Structures are given as C-alpha cells and as structure tokens.
Amino acid sequence: xxxxxxPTPSNFIRNFIQEDMKSNKxxxxxxxxxxxxxxxxxxxxxxxSISLNFGMAAEFGGKCNxxxxxxxxxxxxxxxxxxxxxxxxxxGFDWENREFYASDYFHQLYGFAVRLIEQGDAYxxxxxxxxxxxxxxxxxxxxxxxxxxxxxxxxxxxxxxxMRAGEFEDGAHVLRAKIDMASGNLNMxxxxxxxxxxxxxxxxxxKWVIYPMYDYTHCLSxxxxxxxxxxxxxxxxxxxxxxxWVLRTLEVYHPRQxxxxxxxxxxxxxxxxxxxxxxxxxxxxxxDDPRMPTIQGFRRRGFTPESIRTFCERIGxxxxxxxxxxxxxxxxxxxxxxxxxxxxxxxxxxxxxVITNYPEGESEELEAVNNPEDPAAGTRQVPFSRELYIERDxxxxxxxxxxxxxxxxxxVRLRYAYFIKCxxxxxxxxxxxxxxxxAYDPATRGGDAPDGRKVKATLxxxxxxxxxxxxxRLYDRLFNHPNPxxxxxxxxxxxxxxxxxxxxxxxxxxxxxxxxxxSLHQFERxxxxxxxxxxSRPGRPTFNRSVTLRDQWAKIAQxxxx
RNA sequence: UGGGGCGUCGUCAAGUGGUAAGACACAGGAUUUUGGUUCCUGCACUCGGAGGUUCGAAUCCUCCCGCCCCAGCCA
Numbered sequence: 070x071x072x073x074x075x076p077t078p079s080n081f082i083r084n085f086i087q088e089d090m091k092s093n094k095x096x097x098x099x100x101x102x103x104x105x106x107x108x109x110x111x112x113x114x115x116x117x118s119i120s121l122n123f124g125m126a127a128e129f130g131g132k133c134n135x136x137x138x139x140x141x142x143x144x145x146x147x148x149x150x151x152x153x154x155x156x157x158x159x160x161g162f163d164w165e166n167r168e169f170y171a172s173d174y175f176h177q178l179y180g181f182a183v184r185l186i187e188q189g190d191a192y193x194x195x196x197x198x199x200x201x202x203x204x205x206x207x208x209x210x211x212x213x214x215x216x217x218x219x220x221x222x223x224x225x226x227x228x229x230x231x232m233r234a235g236e237f238e239d240g241a242h243v244l245r246a247k248i249d250m251a252s253g254n255l256n257m258x259x260x261x262x263x264x265x266x267x268x269x270x271x272x273x274x275x276k277w278v279i280y281p282m283y284d285y286t287h288c289l290s291x292x293x294x295x296x297x298x299x300x301x302x303x304x305x306x307x308x309x310x311x312x313x314w315v316l317r318t319l320e321v322y323h324p325r326q327x328x329x330x331x332x333x334x335x336x337x338x339x340x341x342x343x344x345x346x347x348x349x350x351x352x353x354x355x356x357d358d359p360r361m362p363t364i365q366g367f368r369r370r371g372f373t374p375e376s377i378r379t380f381c382e383r384i385g386x387x388x389x390x391x392x393x394x395x396x397x398x399x400x401x402x403x404x405x406x407x408x409x410x411x412x413x414x415x416x417x418x419x420x421x422x423v424i425t426n427y428p429e430g431e432s433e434e435l436e437a438v439n440n441p442e443d444p445a446a447g448t449r450q451v452p453f454s455r456e457l458y459i460e461r462d463x464x465x466x467x468x469x470x471x472x473x474x475x476x477x478x479x480x481v482r483l484r485y486a487y488f489i490k491c492x493x494x495x496x497x498x499x500x501x502x503x504x505x506x507x508a509y510d511p512a513t514r515g516g517d518a519p520d521g522r523k524v525k526a527t528l529x530x531x532x533x534x535x536x537x538x539x540x541x542r543l544y545d546r547l548f549n550h551p552n553p554x555x556x557x558x559x560x561x562x563x564x565x566x567x568x569x570x571x572x573x574x575x576x577x578x579x580x581x582x583x584x585x586x587x588s589l590h591q592f593e594r595x596x597x598x599x600x601x602x603x604x605s606r607p608g609r610p611t612f613n614r615s616v617t618l619r620d621q622w623a624k625i626a627q628x629x630x631x
Numbered sequence: 632u633g634g635g636g637c638g639u640c641g642u643c644a645a646g647u648g649g650u651a652a653g654a655c656a657c658a659g660g661a662u663u664u665u666g667g668u669u670c671c672u673g674c675a676c677u678c679g680g681a682g683g684u685u686c687g688a689a690u691c692c693u694c695c696c697g698c699c700c701c702a703g704c705c706a
Contacts, residue, residue: 079645106706141705198704205702209633212702243704253634255702264704283706307635307701328636330699335642383654385644387637390699394642397655407668442668473666482664516664527664551642594665621666 080386082121082327086129086298089325095297099131102296103157103164104287106138107149107271110356111156111364113377113398114332114339120381121329122300123162134294135164139172140286142270150271156364161374171286172272174293178281179233181289181319182244182263186225190318191262192218193228194245201243204250205258211251212258218247232265235278239265246285248314256311260284288312289321296324302331303388332384333392336546337362338553338560352564353547357603359613360547360568370544371589371599371615372398376405395546399616406589406597406615411439411446414484414529415577415592415612417541419458421504421533424489427455432532435515437485451578453486456533458576460594463528464505466494471625473525475505481526484593488513488524529593536576540611541598543570577610584610594618 089095101122105115126133135157139145157164185191194217196204206212220228232242244263252258262285267278288311291299299312306328316323333339338347339362347353347361356363359370367377380401384393414437432454440446459475468476475481480490493506512519516527545568554560584590584600591597596617604611 084647104706108706138706144705194704201704202702207633207702211633240704245704255634257634258702261704266704280704282704287706303636304700305706309635330637383643385654387644389637389644391643394655397643400655403667412665412667438664441663441665471666484664486664524664526666529665591665591667594667618665618667623666625666 081388082125082298082300082329082386083128085325085327086125089297090129098295098297099126099129100134100295100297101126101131101300102134102136102169102291102294104136104138104290104301105153106141106144107146107153108141108144109149109341109345111153112339112344113334113362113364113367113380115156116160116364116377117332117381117384117386118300118302119157119160119162120378121386124382125298125300131297132167133162133164134167134169134296136169136290136294137171138283138287138290139170139270139272140280140283142266142268142280145271147271152365156368159368159374160364160377169290169294170272171281171290172270174286174290175273175277175281177293178286178289179279181321182229182281182285183226184319185246185262186229186244187222188318189222189247191225191244191246192220193225193232193242194218194259194261195242198240201261205255206250208255214250215245215259218259229263232263232279233277235267237265239267241265244279246311246315248311254307254310256284256308257314260311284308284311285315288315288324288326289319291324291326292316292322295322299324299326301326301328303328303390304331328388329386330388330390333390334362334398335392335395335551336548336553337395338548343554343560346561347547347564350561352561359542359544362547368587369599369602369613371587371597371613372402373405373589376402379405392552402597402616403619406591408442409440410589410591410597412437412441412591412593413578413581414451414531415539415541415575415581415595415598416458416460416529416531416536417543417572417575417592417595418461419531419574419576420461420464420502422457422459422489422530423504423506424455424457424509425492425506426508429455431455432534435485449580451485451580452532452535453483454532454534457483457530458533458536459483459505459528459530463526464491464502466502469626469629471629472622474528475507475526480524481528482513482516482524483530484527485516486514486530487511487516488518529595531576531578533576535579537579537582537608537610539575539577539581539609540604541572541575541614542601542612543572543614544568545570575612581610582608584612589615591618 103122123133194215204213243261245259248257250258357365357369380398434450437451463474487509489507489509495504548563549565550563553563586602586605588600597615598612601611
C-alpha cells in the first residue's frame, strides 16, 4: 500500500530457505506448519510463530498447515482446538483445507514403530518410571542400559502388540528407541516413544490406549505432510538429533528442522504455566482479560490483527534470547489505529462548564471531522449547549508554567466549537472545584477567531444534556517490572495493583450510543478505545482503553514532579 | 574435561573479509483546531574480552569471560 513501509529485516531462516530454493533442495516447494498442542490458549508468542510459518510460506509461494499436536489425551481438549482455530483465523491466516491432527497419524505411527522394532531399533522396556529415570544417568554421567534392552524382536513385537491391545496398565511398559545410553545428549539415551495411557482422546476416543511421544510424532508428522522447513523454538535444538535419527532410521522423507528464539515481552509473562497462575489466582478475570498477553486478551483490549502482524514482522527472528520492548507493540497499534480509527469526544473525569452568555435551553449542531488522516471518513454533527463537560485534568486553578489548558482568566478552544474564557470557579465546602463558569465568543464558531487571535490549547468536551453515560476501563501494564519474577522474586509480586481502573460516569458524545462491540475509536486527546465485545450494549456502551495517545504533557508533568 | 546454543546502540535487529542498515525508545526543532499525526535533526570511530592472520576483520583462527536450554512414560 504505502510506499513508506518500514522494510522488514531479513533473518537467518529466510536466508536458509532462499539457499534451499537456489539449490532446488525441495523441488521449489516451501511447506511449513504451525503445530500447537490444544492444551491452552494462544498468546503473542504463538503469534510470532504463526506469522513466521505462514509468512515464510506465503513469501515463497508455499503453504502452511495447521496441525494440532495432540498426543497427550490427559491435557488436551476440543475447547482449545476451537479457540486456537478462532485465533489463527482472527489474526488473518488461512490454512484452507489443511487442518491436520497428529492423532490422524496414530495408525501410521504404529506401523513405523513396528518397523523400528523389526529393525532392532526399538524395544519394549519394563522398567518403572523411577527406574528409567535412574538408569538415564545425569548431565555429567552416562546412563545405564536397561536389562530389557536386548529382548528379542519377536518378544518386543508381541509385547508392543499387547500394549496396544490394552493388556497392560499405565506405566507397565514403554516402547523405547534403541540409540545410545552414553550420549551427552539426554534425548538420545533411548528415548521413550510410546507410553500406555488408558485415557480417552478428544478425537480418537477409546480407540487407542498407547500414545506416541512428541519427539517420535512430530518428525513423522512433518514427514507425512511433506513439510520442507520445520520451524520451532530453541529448546528443541537438543531434540534435532532425535528428529533426524527417527527419519533417517526409518528412511522416510526428511524435512529440515530450524530453531529460533521464542518471544519475550517486557512487563508481561508468556509461559503457559504463569498465564494459568494469573487466571487461577484471580489476578485477571480470565484468559481473555484485556490485560492478558493472549490473543483473546489482545483482541478484547482492542488490538487489531494488523498491528500484531506488523509487530511480529518488526521484531525479527533470530537465535538470541531477547526481550522485546512492550512499547514497540503499542507503537504498532497506534500506527494502525491512527490511520483507521474514527475520532470522537468523550470525557472520562467530567468537570461541569457553564457558558454564562449562551442562551439557556438552546443548542446547536457543530461539524466535526471524523478522521483527519482519512478525508473519506467524512464529518459528523456534534451538539453544543450552555452546559458542558470537560476533562478535570484540563483545568487547573493554579497552573504551573507549561500548563496551557484552561485556568482562571485564560482562553482556550473547545474543539470544533468556540473559544471560551474562564471567568469564575465554583467550589464545594471542601474547596474542591465543582464547576467552571466561562464566556464564549460567538464569533469563533467552528474554532477560528476572525481577528486572528490564537489560543494555546484545544479541549475536548461533551454537551451535558446530550451526553450518554458509559463505563470506561483504563488498562495499564499487568506488571510493574520489565522482567516479572526477575531474581528470586515470585513473578506475582510484580503484578501491578493499578493495572485496571474502572470509570463509571463517563460522558460520551451521542454518536457513540450505537457503537458496535469491538469497534475502535480514538477518544480525542486521550487514546484508542474499543467497545467491549462481551459487555458493551447499544445505548449503554462499555469501552476498554486499548492504548493511550502519546502524551507530551504527561512527560512534562512527570518531570515537574521529580 | 556432559551435550547443545547465544553474545552488534537503552530495547529489538541487519551485516557472511572492504571499512557498522533499519525500527522502537530517548533528546532537540518545524507544522498543527488532538501537548495526537506528519516532517526534519541528533543518537555504536565501534561489534563480550584478549591475542593472532590479513593491505584491510563484527565477519577467519586461538584462548578467555558471560548468558540461555537439557536429566517428563509433557510438548
């Protein structure tokens, strides 16, 4: 679209694929896959992987499969597969008809296992889990071979068949690859590839009581699907020798596994375990709480798919552990919303203003621009009358030097309306300002003075008699530490107690009465707000603040405090 | 004397022997009926450190230092 797009940096994975294309390693094909386990909700870290996998495929004219890695019936549920599909779709990616499940390959996987046994490359072990752990050795000492390691092929075949038939209880036997108990790589010390689990699977039901392990399943699933580049995170680097061993030993089609660093974001956590803790510990209202770094959370907060995709492109892909600044994500949202979000006026903390020289009982309509960045968005009419609300923060009785909003004796502009000058301040018995009385200049209708005089500030406002009331939720970062849980602290101690502020009597311009759930607006001078997809109702909207506008004044005021 | 990986600006990140891209952040300035947007300007004589090879090194070699991952019948 725009010619001034930020060029996306290249990365080592793209370079690898380009080399492979040049050498025609895969016959010009690029097939990737996004392989979530359906045991939880997707978060922004998954978005990086999704964007990488679908992005690389698209860039090279290839395809990306959606494959559920569902080999552990104890943890997986259909609820999760549904939410994952919804999220990937919402992010804007299309797997067309290539929706696969590792469980669809159970039969073939079983066949391959039989082959490994026949070749003498796998054996049924009858050691207990604890014994297997002891035999495995330690990081610095080699393991010991199981006494069952040299069972004859026929016995292995018989036992494995009986495992499948359900003759044994959970844990009685496992199938292990026969590799090298002395390997420095623990994954190669005769890894378990099948275990007995008499548990119903969300897709295969009671058909199977033995389930293949990840290392064995993943490489073969990739192979079966004709994947060219199997992109995964760094912690699987140690597993690559096993990935390669299985495919090489079985002499089947052999994709290339490439590992990249997972995403870390400042001021939040992205591990499934910690996310669960936030939900179950009641720190947030659920997986889709707008403060959560889940796709569902970002969506409810008002982040757009486009902004998340742009973010994923800009952070790049590399192998080094890193923590991306949350500010970049916020920047991507502002950049996107600045172009598309219609502007409206809403007063969050109302202060009443009475225009003393404006006739009582009368009102008029003023024309307001919907989006200065997009002329096609047109204009709308906003009602104006004698009693208005302005933001409390926009008035100071005794303003500091750099404050150029409303103050006693000072003149400012009400956006799209008139210049007003503060003439009187009304206080309650405690000395709190409850009302400001101003005079308006009828000649400045629309916001310009015919005599050319200038004002230093333009304020947003809402006509008191026409305003609709709304609940507005102000969200701030969930943690008050850039690296929650740093050092010895428990990460929950870094939860920001002020991450949510609920404002009840907010006054919004009437056009917002019909705001659609999930619609995005810029409340001028405040930020971008999203009508909550769960709680917002016509005539009674509820808005979530997605992100504030950049705010020079806030910085100046902050400096003044220090 | 286990194995695997990684160290380039405050934060990400290009760079693959020819003399340090870009983005965010930050700091100035211009424009502005959003202290928004936009637009200029500044921001690594230096690439974890020390040696070496070379006319020339972030890129090659050697040694050292630091950080991350691995001992699930989880993925």
